Amino acid sequence: MWRAFRLGATFGAGAEGTPSVRADAVAQLLLDGPPPEPGRVAALKLAGLRITGRLSLAGGTVAPYVQFDDCRFEDQVLLPECRAGSVRLVRCHLPRLEAARLQITGDLHLPQCVVTGGIRLTDARIGTDLLLNQLTVRRDRHGRAIAADGLTVGQDLDAELLDLRGEFSLRSARVGGRLNLRGATLRNPYGRDALNAARTTVEHTVYLTTSWPANRSPDTSAAPGGTDPAGGGEPSGTARREFSAEGGVRLDDARVGNAVVIDRARFRLGEGQQLSLRRLQTPELRITLGTPPSGTVSLAGARVGRLTDAPQSWPGPGQVDLTDFSYEALTPRTAFPLRERVAWLNAATPEYSPGPYERLAAALRAGGEDAHAREVLLAKQRRRRESLPPAGRVWGWLQDVTVGYGYRPGRAAVWMAVLWALGALYFALHKTPPPAGNDYRPHWSPALYALDLLLPVIDLGQDNAWREVGVSQWVASLLTLLGWTLATTVAAGASRMLSRG
Numbered sequence: 001m002w003r004a005f006r007l008g009a010t011f012g013a014g015a016e017g018t019p020s021v022r023a024d025a026v027a028q029l030l031l032d033g034p035p036p037e038p039g040r041v042a043a044l045k046l047a048g049l050r051i052t053g054r055l056s057l058a059g060g061t062v063a064p065y066v067q068f069d070d071c072r073f074e075d076q077v078l079l080p081e082c083r084a085g086s087v088r089l090v091r092c093h094l095p096r097l098e099a100a101r102l103q104i105t106g107d108l109h110l111p112q113c114v115v116t117g118g119i120r121l122t123d124a125r126i127g128t129d130l131l132l133n134q135l136t137v138r139r140d141r142h143g144r145a146i147a148a149d150g151l152t153v154g155q156d157l158d159a160e161l162l163d164l165r166g167e168f169s170l171r172s173a174r175v176g177g178r179l180n181l182r183g184a185t186l187r188n189p190y191g192r193d194a195l196n197a198a199r200t201t202v203e204h205t206v207y208l209t210t211s212w213p214a215n216r217s218p219d220t221s222a223a224p225g226g227t228d229p230a231g232g233g234e235p236s237g238t239a240r241r242e243f244s245a246e247g248g249v250r251l252d253d254a255r256v257g258n259a260v261v262i263d264r265a266r267f268r269l270g271e272g273q274q275l276s277l278r279r280l281q282t283p284e285l286r287i288t289l290g291t292p293p294s295g296t297v298s299l300a301g302a303r304v305g306r307l308t309d310a311p312q313s314w315p316g317p318g319q320v321d322l323t324d325f326s327y328e329a330l331t332p333r334t335a336f337p338l339r340e341r342v343a344w345l346n347a348a349t350p351e352y353s354p355g356p357y358e359r360l361a362a363a364l365r366a367g368g369e370d371a372h373a374r375e376v377l378l379a380k381q382r383r384r385r386e387s388l389p390p391a392g393r394v395w396g397w398l399q400d401v402t403v404g405y406g407y408r409p410g411r412a413a414v415w416m417a418v419l420w421a422l423g424a425l426y427f428a429l430h431k432t433p434p435p436a437g438n439d440y441r442p443h444w445s446p447a448l449y450a451l452d453l454l455l456p457v458i459d460l461g462q463d464n465a466w467r468e469v470g471v472s473q474w475v476a477s478l479l480t481l482l483g484w485t486l487a488t489t490v491a492a493g494a495s496r497m498l499s500r501g
Contacts, residue, residue, distance in 0.1 A: 139166025183211020194247030269295025423450030
């Protein structure tokens with residue numbers, strides 16, 4: 001092993017038939033090893049060995065390159081406050097990795113490793129990439145599989161096909177590239193959250209999506225403008241693994257620079273568990289699930305540029321929190337009829353709140369769907385009417401029937417035409433009423449007389465020229481009252497539309 005270190009060569013079980021090496025010998029090489037052979041670069045590369053004893057590099061500085069392939073560690077690996085260039089453990093078995101405040105200028109790779117007692121990367125700093133693909137981790141005594149609060153990764157955090165049993169805690173972490181959890185399986189039967197990434201900052205994209213085989217890997221930039229495998233078209237027989245979480249998933253107060261993509265994922269949420277995106281800020285949010293989450297989805301206070309969703313992405317009534325959720329554009333992945341969208345809003349607001357309706361209308365209007373935007377605002381007024389006292393409900397019902405709260409002004413013209421025709425027919429079938437005075441007596445016209453009664457402001461010189469009595473007087477008064485009512489509702493609707501404009 002000493003000679004291989006000086007040559008930068010791989011030392012393994014097959015090299016000299018050695019089944020195991022002592023952890024303290026490994027530590028001595030890494031912390032105070034011999035100089036390399038002339039023309040070579042010293043590196044510790046071990047393959048297929050058993051590491052006996054506890055490997056402790058705590059507080060040390062490791063200059064050589066480090067790689068363990070298919071090695072088994074009998075005791076935990078201690079790297080707290082250690083400084084190193086790049087460390088790679090591939091297909092290794094570890095009881096535990098303790099690496100709080102670890103500082104690595106290069107990569108930290110742990111692909112296909114098995115860690116039975118948890119990983120601690122609290123406040124660690126990784127200069128480039130953190131690779132956790134196909135890593136299997138079981139919880140520590142505190143119920144956490146990976147504790148990485150305050151972690152900083154210079155580029156990508158790739159954890160594709162990750163298999164955890166316990167909590168994955170990424171609170172206040174910073175990732176300079178993408179956070180990739182494609183095909184990951186996160187299970188935490190011991191606590192509330194399977195993934196806790198509250199206050200995390202990701203410069204590019206968060207992927208909670210399907211993992212695809214290597215021969216058909218989607219574009220890693222599949223966010224706005226990128227290739228999107230979720231659109232279908234995969235070859236027959238292609239295997240895929242969905243992102244799955246048994247326990248809560250939290251991205252509260254997260255900041256994501258490009259997009260949050262939650263596609264073909266499964267969320268099994270128990271009592272008190274949520275898919276929580278409270279106060280999330282991102283240019284795009286995609287929630288396109290095959291089956292709705294089994295618990296609550298919270299978007300309270302989130303700020304999203306574009307929302308992409310599907311009807312089956314959302315749980316049932318009372319299980320979606322849209323309080324103060326805002327988005328600028330709406331692009332459904334599959335057909336999402338307006339009636340279902342309004343029902344989604346109604347279910348998400350057990351108590352009337354105008355905000356969700358107005359934001360949906362604004363997003364539809366921004367997409368050029370003005371007619372749908374008016375329908376949403378009309379639904380808002382109808383929902384508001386349910387919260388009013390009886391007199392207010394009657395007045396609201398009248399505005400709805402007559403002019404659709406101003407969003408269907410054509411109804412007023414229809415009602416006016418109908419009343420005008422009925423009034424003209426009634427007065428035409430009755431005798432000419434006596435004139436109101438001797439000074440002026442216009443030509444009797446039932447049509448003009450009915451129209452003059454209906455128009456509350458315009459004077460056609462008919463309604464004050466004749467004196468109705470009996471039933472005709474009641475008909476004339478009713479037409480005048482209906483004319484004022486129509487004019488008032490039209491004015492109220494017009495005022496509402498102008499104020500929204």
